[in-house]
Amino acid sequence: MKVAIIGGTGKMGIALGVELSTINDVIIGSRDAARGRAAAARIKGAEGMDYHGASNAADIVIFAIPYRAIGSVAELADDVSGKLLISLINPMEAEGGLLRYSAQGTSAAEELAGTLRGGRVATAFNNVPAGFFGKDATPQVDVLVAADTKETYEEAAALVRQVRGMRPLYAGPLFQARIVESITPLVLNLAKLNGTGSLTTRFVTKRG
Numbered sequence: 001m002k003v004a005i006i007g008g009t010g011k012m013g014i015a016l017g018v019e020l021s022t023i024n025d026v027i028i029g030s031r032d033a034a035r036g037r038a039a040a041a042r043i044k045g046a047e048g049m050d051y052h053g054a055s056n057a058a059d060i061v062i063f064a065i066p067y068r069a070i071g072s073v074a075e076l077a078d079d080v081s082g083k084l085l086i087s088l089i090n091p092m093e094a095e096g097g098l099l100r101y102s103a104q105g106t107s108a109a110e111e112l113a114g115t116l117r118g119g120r121v122a123t124a125f126n127n128v129p130a131g132f133f134g135k136d137a138t139p140q141v142d143v144l145v146a147a148d149t150k151e152t153y154e155e156a157a158a159l160v161r162q163v164r165g166m167r168p169l170y171a172g173p174l175f176q177a178r179i180v181e182s183i184t185p186l187v188l189n190l191a192k193l194n195g196t197g198s199l200t201t202r203f204v205t206k207r208g
Contacts, residue, residue, distance in 0.1 A: 003159070004029050004058035006051055006073075007065035009039040012088070015133035016062070016125065017043045019163045029054030055079035060086065060159060061119070067091040067108050074115050081118030084155045087177070088125045090184040098192070099185035109146065109177035122147035122156035123177045124168070127184050129198040132165075139165065142201045144180045146171040169203065 003020050005013045006029040017026045017040075026046040030036035036048030055061050056079040063073065067089050089108035092099045103111075113121040123146045132141055143160045145168045147153040157168035171180055187199040 001025070001060065002027060002058045003060045003062065004049075004054035005062045005064055006054060006076075007063065007069070009035055010064070011130040013064045014039060014042055015130040016064075016163075017046055019133050020159070021046055023162050027054040027058055051076060052079055058083070060084045060155075062086045062088065062124075063112060064088055067102070070108060070111055070115070073112065077116050077118060080116055083119050084152065084159075085112065085116060085119040085121045086124045086156055086159070087112050087121060088123070090126055090181050092185045092188075098189045101182040101185050103178065103181065107175070107177035107181050109181070110174055113148075113174060120147070120149075120152045120155070121174060122152050123171070123174075123180050124156050124160055126180050127187060127201045128166070129200060131198045132200050133163065140202060141166050142203050143168050144171040144183070144201065145169065146174050146176040146180050148174045 001024045003024045004027040005017055008028045009030050020026055021043050026043055028036045028040040028048045029051045033050040040046040040048035055076045061080050061083055087109040091103035091108050093102040109121055109123045124143055128141055143166050145153050145156045153170050160166050160168040191199045
């Protein structure tokens with residue numbers, strides 16, 4: 001399977017790419033193809049391309065771009081038609097020394113789905129900081145996956161299960177991405193306010 005990470009030149013994109021490259025052919029997509037190649041050089045066997053090249057070549061396309069750049073993905077509509085699209089975009093902005101969720105009345109994932117109507121959009125990895133990837137002793141992390149059909153969820157969940165220590169949980173239809181995305185500023189603020197180090201999501205079960 002070929003997996004492209006669009007906007008994957010940062011810490012999160014590299015960390016996720018390293019994990020996924022153990023099973024998949026990873027492509028790092030950047031506006032600047034040379035920058036994509038430089039980032040890909042940090043991942044064994046990965047390639048670096050521009051956005052169009054990466055989106056066109058991949059079977060699954062992961063969007064790790066800043067929320068402010070979401071309008072620019074419309075040009076990739078033909079490249080991603082018929083493919084699984086995973087959004088880990090989190091709309092956030094700073095306010096009073098903390099972060100707040102900044103999308104208005106919708107979510108980044110829903111906006112992505114509205115722009116790239118030919119693809120199947122799901123959320124995944126939104127609430128997982130880069131530091132939770134690539135650790136042999138990583139505690140179980142629950143990855144919230146929102147998607148409009150259970151079939152799309154299962155596709156995204158299969159990718160999540162490829163990452164060590166990660167368990168996918170179905171969060172419901174894509175409108176639930178508003179909640180999934182808003183958890184990210186919450187956990188970042190909790191870590192800052194309580195001095196805990198990086199936090200992420202884990203849900204516990206009590207039977208009976």
